Amino acid sequence: MIQNTSGQAREAGDIALNSGLAHRVAGIRPDELISVLLLRNIPEQSPRSMERFADEMARGLEAQPGVCARETTIHASRLHGHRLGYRLDRYLSLFIRYPLHARRQSAQVYHVIDHSYGHLLGCIPANRAVITCHDLMLLHAEKEDIGFRASRLLLRRFRWETSFLRRAALVACVSEATANDAIELLHLDPARVRVILQGISSSFVPTSDESRAEVRRALDPTGRRALVLQMSSGGAYKNIPGTLRVIRELRSRGLDPVLARVGEPLNAGQVAEATEMGVLDSVREFGRASDQELARLYSAADVLLFPSKWEGFGAPPLEALACGTPSVVASECRSVVDLLGDAALAEPADDIRALASAIEMIVTTPALRATLVERGRSRVQALTWRRTSEAYVVAYEEIAAAAGRSSARRPTSARSDG
Numbered sequence: 001m002i003q004n005t006s007g008q009a010r011e012a013g014d015i016a017l018n019s020g021l022a023h024r025v026a027g028i029r030p031d032e033l034i035s036v037l038l039l040r041n042i043p044e045q046s047p048r049s050m051e052r053f054a055d056e057m058a059r060g061l062e063a064q065p066g067v068c069a070r071e072t073t074i075h076a077s078r079l080h081g082h083r084l085g086y087r088l089d090r091y092l093s094l095f096i097r098y099p100l101h102a103r104r105q106s107a108q109v110y111h112v113i114d115h116s117y118g119h120l121l122g123c124i125p126a127n128r129a130v131i132t133c134h135d136l137m138l139l140h141a142e143k144e145d146i147g148f149r150a151s152r153l154l155l156r157r158f159r160w161e162t163s164f165l166r167r168a169a170l171v172a173c174v175s176e177a178t179a180n181d182a183i184e185l186l187h188l189d190p191a192r193v194r195v196i197l198q199g200i201s202s203s204f205v206p207t208s209d210e211s212r213a214e215v216r217r218a219l220d221p222t223g224r225r226a227l228v229l230q231m232s233s234g235g236a237y238k239n240i241p242g243t244l245r246v247i248r249e250l251r252s253r254g255l256d257p258v259l260a261r262v263g264e265p266l267n268a269g270q271v272a273e274a275t276e277m278g279v280l281d282s283v284r285e286f287g288r289a290s291d292q293e294l295a296r297l298y299s300a301a302d303v304l305l306f307p308s309k310w311e312g313f314g315a316p317p318l319e320a321l322a323c324g325t326p327s328v329v330a331s332e333c334r335s336v337v338d339l340l341g342d343a344a345l346a347e348p349a350d351d352i353r354a355l356a357s358a359i360e361m362i363v364t365t366p367a368l369r370a371t372l373v374e375r376g377r378s379r380v381q382a383l384t385w386r387r388t389s390e391a392y393v394v395a396y397e398e399i400a401a402a403a404g405r406s407s408a409r410r411p412t413s414a415r416s417d418g
Contacts, residue, residue, distance in 0.1 A: 033068040034393075034400045036061065037107035039124075041114050042093055044076035047233065048288065049315070053132070054113050056199060060389025067393055072105060074098050099123045108403070109396045118164035126167035128403045130395055132196075133165065133173045135312025135335075136181045137237065146237045146310040146332075162186055169399045172196045172392065174313040177335035196392060197339075198313055199385030203291035204322040207299040215300035219258050219284055226250075226257040226363045229301035229325070231316040234264030239307040239330065239349050241270070246305060247279045249356035255363065260297060262286045298323035302369075303362045307349045308333050317344060318383060321376030326369055328358040343375035 038061075040046075040054045054071070061069040074097055079089035094117075102123040110124045112131040121129055138158045141150045150158070165171050165186055171193050173179035179195045182188050219227060228247070232238040247259050265285045266274060274280040289297065298304070304320040304327040314336035317327040321343060329336050330349035337346050345362065347354035362369050 034066060034396050035108045036067050036069040036396055037105055037110050038069060038071045039102060039105075039110060039112045039117065039120055040071055040073040041117065042073060042076060042098065044080055045090060045094065046114075049134075049233075050114050052201070053134075053198065056201065056385045057111075057113065057389065057392070060199070060385045061393070063386065064389055064393050067396060070107075072101070074101050095119065108400045111392070111396075112168075115162055115165060116158075118161040121164040121167045125403070127169050128399060129168045130170040130172055130392070130399060131165060131168045133162075133171050133178055133182050133312075135174075135178055135310070136162065136185050137310050137312065139181070139185045140310055141237075168192065169402065170194060170395050172395065174198050175335035176338055178312045194395065196388060196395070197383060198315065199388040200315065200318050200322050200380055200383045201291055201385070204295050204298065204319045206324040207296050211296055212300045215296050219260060219300075226255055226303075226359075227260060227301045228257045228359060229260045229262070229297055229304045229320070231304070231306070232261060232263040234267070237308055237310045239309055240266070241273060242307050242349060242352065242355070243305060244270070244274050244277055244279055245352045246307070246355045246359070247282055248277045249352050250359060251279065251282070253356065253360060255360060256282070257302075257359075257363075258282055258284060260284045260286060260301065262289050262294065262297060294319065295323055298325045301325050303328055303359050305355070305359065306330070306333075306336065307355060308336070309349045311336050314339070318380055321373070322380045324373050324377075326362050326372035326376065328355060328362065330355075339379070340376070341379065343372055343379050345372070 038054060038057060041050045043051065058069070058071055061067055074093060076093055077089050098117075099120060099122070102120045105124070108128060110129045112118065112120050112129065115131060115133040118131060121131060137146065138150045138155055140146055142155055163186070165182070166188060169192065171182055171188055173182055173193060173195050174197065176195055179193050182193055183190050216223070216227060230243055232240060243259070247257060250257050259279070259282050261283060265287060266283065271280065274283060286293070286297065298320045301320070304317060304325055306314065306317050306327055307330045308314065309330060309332055311333050312335060314329075314333060317329055317336055317340055320327050321340075327340065327344040329340065329344050329346050331337055331346040332349050340346075345358040347358050362372065
């Protein structure tokens with residue numbers, strides 16, 4: 001359960017605790033619960049995916065009877081809102097204020113929810129800590145082409161942050177591909193690396209026929225065009241130029257699709273590229289959409305195009321399958337392909353004709369579409385946040401037990417890790 005921690009009154013730049021919900025667990029004494037602290041990202045600096053992960057973990061742990069969990073973070077200071085102070089606040093908050101805050105916390109088990117905050121492991125009892133590793137994309141960008149090259153400064157900082165993962169009692173990875181990367185690239189002990197798959201939000205379910213028809217009419221009043229959906233944070237690894245070329249290829253074949261984009265809109269350079277290709281009139285931008293809006297778009301789309309060159313987990317294709325929409329994904333994206341298996345069509349990220357052909361097959365072959373949807377339904381059934389939280393509780397119990405045994409062996413004068 002999530003314990004109600006009524007945080008301190010917040011002044012600008014001061015520490016603020018997130019409040020959780022409290023409820024009693026019948027038959028379990030408070031001293032039998034494992035106290036767990038979720039160390040969330042700084043919200044003003046956090047990508048939506050990390051906020052979703054923390055929110056779902058908090059809700060999932062609330063339903064688990066064996067733990068008493070609370071959340072903590074800090075907020076950006078007043079400098080964050082100023083053009084010249086933004087970057088200064090980012091570094092001060094991340095590398096000074098948050099570590100100082102973390103040092104003052106006490107729990108039996110600490111859970112850092114994002115590997116980019118790995119340096120917090122230097123401020124909490126590492127033998128009581130679990131950290132979730134979502135991807136090591138920047139390390140791959142150093143050695144291969146995944147759409148971008150990391151700057152030396154960014155790469156140096158990332159290497160420093162992730163070096164702390166070697167201290168954790170457990171590194172939980174969101175996919176087999178990420179776990180293999182953690183062992184190979186960070187030289188972690190395989191015994192302290194565990195795969196715990198993310199869940200898919202219960203918000204993602206097929207919507208009604210009326211809802212689907214309404215969305216499709218809004219996007220295509222003629223009712224004759226295919227609807228291709230793309231989710232993108234705007235990162236270069238998302239392969240946006242490849243997506244635009246796929247749309248151009250489909251138009252040359254007479255399919256003339258509508259490209260509905262959710263997330264970061266096309267930037268000026270990408271707009272110019274789409275204009276040059278003659279496909280800008282096919283693009284519909286939705287910006288950041290709620291889960292309910294996403295479910296409507298997933299359900300209405302004919303296919304999700306997900307040609308990323310790298311992902312640590314890749315939730316959109318799984319969310320699409322949960323809504324009854326098949327996906328075409330990039331075969332280079334190991335984590336996604338491993339999770340989807342035969343429930344999606346996978347082609348090389350740079351093979352525009354192959355990606356276009358896969359979309360065309362799904363759109364024009366109802367039997368194939370039905371097969372992919374059925375396969376996808378069985379795959380996503382197991383990916384619930386309840387199972388995710390249960391797996392983390394098992395890890396918490398193991399860490400708490402091991403840390404307790406270690407404390408019992410120390411001299412009585414030794415400082416407790418809390």
